[in-house]
Amino acid sequence: MKIINEMRLDFWSRPENEALARMVISAFIMPVNPTLEQLGDVKTAVSEAVTNAIVHGYREAKGLVRLRASLDEAGGLSVEIADKGRGIEDVDKARRPFFTTMEDSERSGMGFTVMESFMDQVEVISQLNSGTIVRMTKRLAPAPVLAREA
Amino acid sequence: MLDYEKRNGTVCVRLSGELDHRRAEAIRPELDGLIADPGVRRLVFDFAGLEFMDSSGIGMLIGRYKLMRSRGGSVAVMPGGRRVERLMELSGLYEIIEKLA
Ligand SMILES: Nc1ncnc2c1ncn2[C@@H]1O[C@H](COP(=O)(O)OP(=O)(O)O)[C@@H](O)[C@H]1O
Ligand SMILES: [Mg+2]
Numbered sequence: 001m002k003i004i005n006e007m008r009l010d011f012w013s014r015p016e017n018e019a020l021a022r023m024v025i026s027a028f029i030m031p032v033n034p035t036l037e038q039l040g041d042v043k044t045a046v047s048e049a050v051t052n053a054i055v056h057g058y059r060e061a062k063g064l065v066r067l068r069a070s071l072d073e074a075g076g077l078s079v080e081i082a083d084k085g086r087g088i089e090d091v092d093k094a095r096r097p098f099f100t101t102m103e104d105s106e107r108s109g110m111g112f113t114v115m116e117s118f119m120d121q122v123e124v125i126s127q128l129n130s131g132t133i134v135r136m137t138k139r140l141a142p143a144p145v146l147a148r149e150a
Numbered sequence: 151m152l153d154y155e156k157r158n159g160t161v162c163v164r165l166s167g168e169l170d171h172r173r174a175e176a177i178r179p180e181l182d183g184l185i186a187d188p189g190v191r192r193l194v195f196d197f198a199g200l201e202f203m204d205s206s207g208i209g210m211l212i213g214r215y216k217l218m219r220s221r222g223g224s225v226a227v228m229p230g231g232r233r234v235e236r237l238m239e240l241s242g243l244y245e246i247i248e249k250l251a
Contacts, residue, residue, distance in 0.1 A: 015172035022202075040202075040233045047204045051171045106174070108209035110241050117240055 001072035005031070009067045013058040013083070021050040021067050025079065032075045034140045041118035042077065042138060048111040049081035049134040055102065057085025057132055075141020082133040088126040095124065152180050159191040166199035171206035178210065182217070191223045194250070197230030207234075208241045215247055226250050 007028055011017045022043045029042060046067070053065045069079040088094045094101075095116070100109035115122045119136040126132040153164040161184050167173070185193055193214055197203075215225045226248040229235055238244060 015175065018170050018172055019168065037232075043202065044204050044233075044237070047170055047202075051204065051206060055171060106178075106209040106213040108205045108212055108241065110205040110208050114205050114237070114240065 001074055001076060003070050004073050006070040007068070010064050011067070013054040013060070013063045013065050013085075015054060015060075017065065018047055018050050018054070021065075021081075022047050024067065025069060028069050029071070029077055029140060032071060032077075032140050038138070038140050042079070042140075045115045045118045045122075045136055045138075046079060046081065048114050049136070052111055052134075053081060053083035053085065053132065055105070055107070057083035057087075059086070071140075074139070076137060076139050078135070078137050080133060080135045082131065084131040087128040087130055087132055088124070089128060091124050091126055152177060152184070154184060156184070156190070159189055160194060161185055161190050161192070162194040162196060164196040164199060166201070168202040169200060169207040169210070170202070170204050174206045174210040178213075181214065185214070185217065185223075188221070192226065193218050193223065194226045194228065196228040197234050198228060200230040200234050203230070203234045203237050205237070205241070208237065208243060211243060211247060224248065 009024055011020060025046045026039060026043055029039065034042070050065060050067070054060065057063065063083060063085055066082045069077065071077055093099055095112040097113045098109040100107040112122070115134070115136060119138045121137045123135040124132065155162045163181065184190070211225070218225050227238070228250045
């Protein structure tokens with residue numbers, strides 16, 4: 001599929017950048033006219049992955065979080081959130097609903113479940129003491145048939 | 151900073167804007183200060199003006215639920231918009247927290 005736009009943003013692992021990442025990804029997908037539902041889904045999923053990089057990856061120490069995204073000509077979004085933090089010991093376990101390694105700081109363990117419910121695909125690549133990459137895709141463009149009817 | 155009302159043992163907190171990890175951390179001390187009063191038996195969150203919430207909001211709610219329950223109190227939520235409700239349903243939170251009409 002032909003890529004029609006691409007972006008990359010690096011930011012410090014500061015909590016105020018959770019909102020920054022949500023704003024940037026919203027603005028990036030705007031040109032393909034996502035529904036409010038799709039916009040909310042993408043914002044929430046990105047917020048989850050960025051928050052994880054900050055609170056788990058770096059445990060709120062200073063580090064860089066990278067947000068990358070691309071759009072293809074069919075309205076397919078691909079988005080990636082990467083950190084060079086602590087990494088995940090057991091990814092399958094981490095993805096289970098309500099699993100958290102930080103219960104005492106009131107994490108709910110629902111972050112990956114939210115990402116999986118709101119996006120079409122979620123891939124997690126992680127290595128202990130080296131970092132984590134979360135790659136997600138979602139088809140945003142409406143079905144061509146419906147578009148023609150309008 | 152919190153927009154709240156305290157009456158007859160009930161604290162009602164109106165949350166607007168976005169409830170993410172940063173915001174949850176920011177409001178927690180004030181929230182817990184409010185309900186530290188043993189006379190408070192019930193904590194109500196009004197989500198009508200809430201535009202965004204992620205799983206950090208869920209964690210904050212579960213935390214307050216545990217706190218209130220340990221003292222024999224309760225937590226209730228006045229529902230927000232579609233987005234916020236989708237998260238509430240996904241997490242099954244309404245099985246432990248009362249949903250007000
Ligand atoms: N970027 C990351 N770096 C290190 N660990 C992570 C990262 N993302 C997730 N994790 C691990 O996966 C667990 C589950 O994540 P999640 O479902 O978002 O729940 P929560 O953030 O509420 O703990 C976390 O508790 C943490 O142990
Ligand atoms: Mg999380």
